[in-house]
Amino acid sequence: MTSIRGILPALLTNATPADGPARRMQRYASTLHSSPERWVTVPTPTHNVSLPFRRGGFTSLTEALDYAARGETGFNFFDARGKLLTRLPYSHLRTEALSFARRLIGAGIEPGERLILIADTWPGFCIAFFGCQYAGIVPVPVPVPVGLGAKAHYIFQLRKQITAAQAVGVLAPDELVEFARSAAEGTTARLAGGMEIFTALPEAKVDLQPLRAGMACYVQFSSGSTRAPLGVEIRQDQLMANIDGSIAAQGLDENDSGVSWLPLYHDMGLIGFILAPMCAQRSVDLLAPRDFARRPMQWLSLISRRRATITYSPSFGYDLLTRRALTAPVGELDLSSVRLAGVGADMIQLPVLRRFTEAFKAAGFDERAFMPSYGMAEVCVGLSFGASFGGVKVDSFTDPQSGRSRDFVVCGKVMAGHSVEIRDESGTPLGERHVGRLFVRGPSVMPGYFQKCEETARVLRDGWLDTGDLGYWHKGELVITGRAKDLIIVNGRNIWPQDIEWAVEALPQVGRGDACAFSVEDGDIEAVVVIVQAYPSEPAEREALVGDIKQAVKEAAGVDGRVVLIKRQPGLPRTSSGKLSRTHAKSKFAAGDYPT
Incomplete structure (x- = not known):
């Protein structure tokens, strides 16, 4: 079950300038081939004037975009104050994606090769993603970094993802160009940088061969894969079947529109509020996480x-x-x-x-x-x-x-x-x-999983x-x-770790997402360990908090727990999508990285 729990605390300390996206969009506007009306301050409408509503039923993303582009709906990008930064009607998205596709081909990128896209919430990501579809190239969306001091770790993770995908290039938003170039050094990625290096490429005068039914669509790295990235292969047929089934179950119709802050590297953000709405010609208002x-x-x-x-x-x-x-x-x-x-x-x-x-x-x-x-x-x-x-x-x-x-x-x-x-x-x-x-x-x-036969065979x-x-x-x-894998078993009894974590997080001294519960072998029995990201400055306050946590664990699960308090830096281990990694925390505890 995929998760993005825990990403918000890290994002609150993100070093990206608050006005970075606005400046980036202004600079990128001058590179577009679409008409200037793309940048007016009126969002795309909920309804198309003349285009009949279709609830999916397409065989590929490019077929769906070809249809949606005949209407007026699309994406709207807002900042933290609710100001419209820019609009991206599906008609303009298609025009820009076709141009981007020809530039990828002009750069000599072959059909089926992979392009890493750092999935920030901005028009460039959408254009590049669909440009890959039209060029027959497979996009690989990856997370943006979260948290201060995350640069070295992020570059390390991004390099592993480039290697795992055998990617030929990396597209980054302006603020992360240095990260992308550093990660690409010594890898298969021969292109790495911001949108300007891609828009500077020559457009190949060729007939495009898009990714169609039965072919690849994109690769998504599993949020839980921190040591050896696992890329989930998403193909056109599987995606279209899921989108059609999802929008039918949700009863989507011509009167619907959406608002989302979900990250676009996560399946719920990417499919739920980019790909599926486009397949139903719906407008969506987007706020960066x-x-x-x-x-x-x-x-x-x-x-x-x-x-x-x-x-x-x-x-x-x-x-x-x-x-x-x-x-x-x-x-x-x-x-x-x-x-x-x-x-x-x-x-x-x-x-x-x-x-x-x-x-x-x-x-x-x-x-x-x-x-x-x-x-x-x-x-x-x-x-x-x-x-x-x-x-x-x-x-x-x-x-x-x-x-x-x-x-x-x-x-x-x-x-x-x-x-x-x-x-x-x-x-x-x-x-x-x-x-x-x-x-x-x-x-x-x-x-x-992409080029992971043993891991595929296991699941x-x-x-x-x-x-x-x-x-x-x-x-x-x-x-x-x-x-x-997270289930705690004590004396033959099943205990759900989230019950313990939620009970601890309910204490006034503990924040949401600041507790992690797991079990370890202690002689012949399994012992419950709770790592809590809270560390009062006074010893008496720490002792009182440990007592409160032990009582909360006892009431929630009926067991005694060993409590370890840690400071917020470096804090609890999390995956690239911000999900709490109980497995990693358990490994760190066993290795003696946490005080006992």
């Missing part, structure tokens, strides 16, 4: 001003807004237009959704708009969805071993055309309300994908309980 981190209420302000109907976020995004609502003027918002507030990409926290509803019901938010969902990059993005405008369903599950109960959010029915089995350790499918490992088969399932067999996630059936719908 770092700008959302600085001014989170701008997310809801855009929805209110633009009368958007669709948005999505992991639980922590809704939680951040709820906290800000304590001091922000909620009464100025009108959220009555929202008919789909998706929740996914991480374990769904029911108390967070309830608090959000309470905080924003005066602003017109209807709790029935919540749509819990489940998915992962290995099936493109979404696999199951709650009912449209059906709100949150909750199931109270009692562990047969411990007798302890907890509430889980139901993640809906599996998308049409896909099959899911929940199996026990012997591989036998389980019935209703029995927790097991999720396996999925269907048209959205990836063909494998794919006879067309069935081992998701690595645990869950159970509830009246024909999926309930997700966590990752199999």
Whole structure:
């Protein structure tokens, strides 16, 4: 189950200048071949005047863009203050993508080769991504760096991704050109830099051969792969099947428009708010993740001003807004237009959704708009969805071993055309309300990891994908309980680490995303360890906090926990997408990197 939990704290310390994107867009405007009206301050409309609405049904991204470009809808890019930086109608996106494609060919890049795209939220990324599609070249979106002092680590990770993808080039936003060039040294990447080096290339006078049905589409690196990057191969057929199934499950129509702050290197941001809306000719307003981190209420302000109907976020995004609502003027918002507030990409926290509803019901938010969902990059993005405008369903599950109960959010029915089995350790499918490992088969399932045969063989067999996630059936719908590798087993009893983490994070001295729970062998037993990113200056305060954490662990899981307090620098280990890495934290603990 893919996640972007934890990215916001890091983004709050991002060294990128706040006005960097605005200056970049102004400079890039002068390089475009589209008409000047692209840069006016009026967003693209929700409705096309004459182009008939199509709910997907295309065989490739270029076929979908060729159709969408006949209308007036498109993407709108906003800054942290809600100011429109620029608009990118699909018609202009296509024109610029075709030009970019011919320049890639003019540079001698061959069909099927890979181009790394540092996926910041700006028009250049979209143009390059679709330009690759038209040129027959495979784009590889990768994250932007997060956090101060992250340069050396980011360059190290980017170099590994270039090597893993055997990429021939790297496109970076202006602020990250130095990073890209440093990472590309000594690799297969012969082009590395900003948009200006690509727009300076000659346009080849050739007939384009786009990536079509049955061919590649892009490669997405799994957010959990920190040591040896795993690139998920996404092909046109799998992507189109997933997009068609997702927008059907969501009931997308000609009246819908979206607002998103999700990162474009993550499947929920890229497919959910770039590729799928384009396939349905919908307009989307985009806010960069770092700008959302600085001014989170701008997310809801855009929805209110633009009368958007669709948005999505992991639980922590809704939680951040709820906290800000304590001091922000909620009464100025009108959220009555929202008919789909998706929740996914991480374990769904029911108390967070309830608090959000309470905080924003005066602003017109209807709790029935919540749509819990489940998915992962290995099936493109979404696999199951709650009912449209059906709100949150909750199931109270009692562990047969411990007798302890907890509430889980139901993640809906599996998308049409896909099959899911929940199996026990012997591989036998389980019935209703029995927790097991999720396996999925269907048209959205990836063909494998890019040039990683052994890793592919471990998760794919006879067309069935081992998701690595645990869950159970509830009246024909999926309930997700966590990752199999993260499950804590003490005295034969299953303990979900997120239960411990959420309980600890509820303490006033601990922030959201500042706790990490796992188990280690301690003689003949498994011991629970909780690493907490909080370190009061006074010894007495630290001792009191450790006592509070131990009590929270006892109440949440019925076990004693070993508590380790650490400082925020270097802090808890996270993946490139900001996800907490329990495996890495456990390794660091075992290596003695944390005090005991």
